[in-house]
Amino acid sequence: MDCDVKIRARNIDFYYRRSRALKNISLDVLKKRVTALIGPSGCGKSTFIRLFNRMNDLIPGARVEGQILLDGFDIYHPKTDVVSLRRRVGMVFQKPNPFPKSIFDNLAYGLTITDVRDKEFIEHKVIDSLKKAALYNEVKDRLHDNALMLSGGQQQRLCIARCLAVEPEVILFDEPAASLDPISTRKIEELLLELKNEYTIVIVTHNMQQAARVSDYTAFMYLGELVEYGDTERIFTVPKEKMTEEYLSGKFG
């Protein structure tokens, strides 16, 4: 069991100025599995996954206590290279955020910033990533059009492809379908199920059914605390905590 742990969070406390947003959270994310974080909005699930690629570093007045280990290495160690950490731990955001550049340049961006110059390699990587994100067939004739011309769902798959092009080991999804229509949402979910064979996936969602459909493990958070964590099927059928049961049955949320 232990060798399959990709990310291990130990006693995480997160402070935003004076307020304590996360309270003593410990959780193991398993390799090549989909782990879902659910809970009512404001419970700290997005804040929590943003610790895994240190996106919270950008927030002034934020402070982390505890340890997060990626393959056993402390990502908050002063000597950790944040840039290479973020290449290993990719992220897809709630709102699709393609750059106002061409589809091709969006995908090539992650490669060219590391001084990859080989044009053939870049092109191969771009096409390969678009295929993996199930977008290639829709855009193959207009790779040099502006990415903002795509629909919301296509933009989000572009963002996933852009993330894949960098070859991360872990992908964090922060409510990736929250701003999408049901059909686009389904496409994203299908994609998630395919990607889990190759990547370790953590997904934040406020949609319980989505968590049930795509994830292997589910963590339920409430007011900055981890209430319950375990096998998705078990959590949804026989939750141990009364609060989990009440949330899943729609008594609050």
Place this chain on the structure above:
Amino acid sequence: MRHFRETIYKWIFSVLAFASLLFLTGIILTLFVESYPFFVRHDISESIFGLYWYPTYDPPEFGMLTLITASFVVTLGAMVVCIPIGVGTALFLQELASASQRAVLKPLIEILAGIPSIIFGFFGMIVVAPFLQRLLGIPTGLNAFTASLVLGIMATPTVASLAEDAVSFVPRSFREASLALGANRWQTLTRVVVPAAGSGISTAIILGIGRAVGETMVVLMVAGGAAVIPHSIFDPVRPMTATIAAEMGEAVMGSGHYGALFAIGLILFFITLAINIVAEIISRRFRLKLGLGR
């Protein structure tokens, strides 16, 4: 009764709103009417490309090329000063400055923007010109270079604050996307933020140019006032605005000289109009590009 009052209010505000339109029309009309006799009596291209501005000779000569060149040279020089400083300030404020640095810098820039141009002219005349004259060993400190420098400093706050707005319009999500892909701050700035804000920054620069082209007091005081084509940037020049300001008081109403000054005003008006139109087109494209609507 209530209905009647609402009608009155509606009329009052409509009139106020249309007042500026009225003024604009009045100004354009005056420029055309007063310069019309000049254009009837003189060939336009001969005036614009004429080298000799001797309005009080007999017969007078109204060659405006020296004045147009002077405006052009001084504006170009001012751009060399205000673009790097202004854009650099904008990027620093938005991307690198700490909260306390911003709290100091921003008001300072606003104060700089609020200083009357006569003070800048005074500063250029009393401090910058003698200093440069001694430093470079040139015959006079009142020249195109000094004018460019002072004008550039004066236009910097305009460029800085407009460019800062443009940079702040770049959605945070672009920056996050870039950083999450493993880009460092410098790459994010140069490859995502600046291109995304590009046309907004261009608009800021163009409006800065507009400010420099139309500025009168500074060039009147420090440009030197010689109506000749400069051979070097350290020669004194006489820009269009300075010419009008200096000579309007002496020109006899209705004379050729009087009409010529209005003709210069008209040309100046068209130059600034063109600048504003270009700026508007670019900024509209900018908002579309970032998906901000019209």
